[in-house]
Amino acid sequence: MAAVPESVRARLMAKDNLRVFLRGIVLKEVFSRESRRIGLDKDPEVKAKLADLKQTVLYNAYASRIQGQLRVEDKDLERYFEAHRGEFGKKSLAEVKPEVAEKVREAKLTSLMTKVEAEAFKRWGVTVNEALLDQVKVDQAQNAKAKDQEIKTLEQRVGPLPEETKRTIREGGAPIGGEQTR
Numbered sequence: 418m419a420a421v422p423e424s425v426r427a428r429l430m431a432k433d434n435l436r437v438f439l440r441g442i443v444l445k446e447v448f449s450r451e452s453r454r455i456g457l458d459k460d461p462e463v464k465a466k467l468a469d470l471k472q473t474v475l476y477n478a479y480a481s482r483i484q485g486q487l488r489v490e491d492k493d494l495e496r497y498f499e500a501h502r503g504e505f506g507k508k509s510l511a512e513v514k515p516e517v518a519e520k521v522r523e524a525k526l527t528s529l530m531t532k533v534e535a536e537a538f539k540r541w542g543v544t545v546n547e548a549l550l551d552q553v554k555v556d557q558a559q560n561a562k563a564k565d566q567e568i569k570t571l572e573q574r575v576g577p578l579p580e581e582t583k584r585t586i587r588e589g590g591a592p593i594g595g596e597q598t599r
Contacts, residue, residue, distance in 0.1 A: 489522050497521045
């Protein structure tokens with residue numbers, strides 16, 4: 418429960434919510450064991466999804482570590498505020514400090530990620546053909562059909578989905594089970 422955000426934890430403490438949450442945790446473990454028992458962990462598609470999930474978890478852990486290195490100090494805020502004073506009218510830095518802090522953080526994070534990315538690409542001998550990437554086109558109609566098929570497949574597995582879940586999937590979010598849509 419320590420990993421659950423406080424705002425969610427408060428809602429879970431209602432008797433029925435907690436029961437559903439805990440049942441879900443137990444069911445996840447039991448179904449995982451059943452999956453291994455019947456050999457689903459050996460299925461090439463499942464193995465590929467697990468490898469992708471592992472890569473995503475490692476990516477997120479590394480990105481979080483990088484973000485943890487980010488430091489925004491008062492002098493950074495003051496410099497940004499002075500350089501962009503016109504954006505804030507007659508307001509003082511104290512009045513717009515959260516907005517300035519977010520802009521400084523975003524700029525520093527972009528710079529830091531660019532630097533770390535370049536270092537990693539160099540370390541691993543990776544290059545990206547930007548001209549080739551610029552040529553990639555997404556067929557929106559085909560993408561919409563794929564999303565609808567994904568929803569249909571999920572509904573066959575778990576039953577009708579709430580409209581909000583369907584909308585999240587169509588907008589590129591993760592469906593039930595945390596599988597990333599493409």
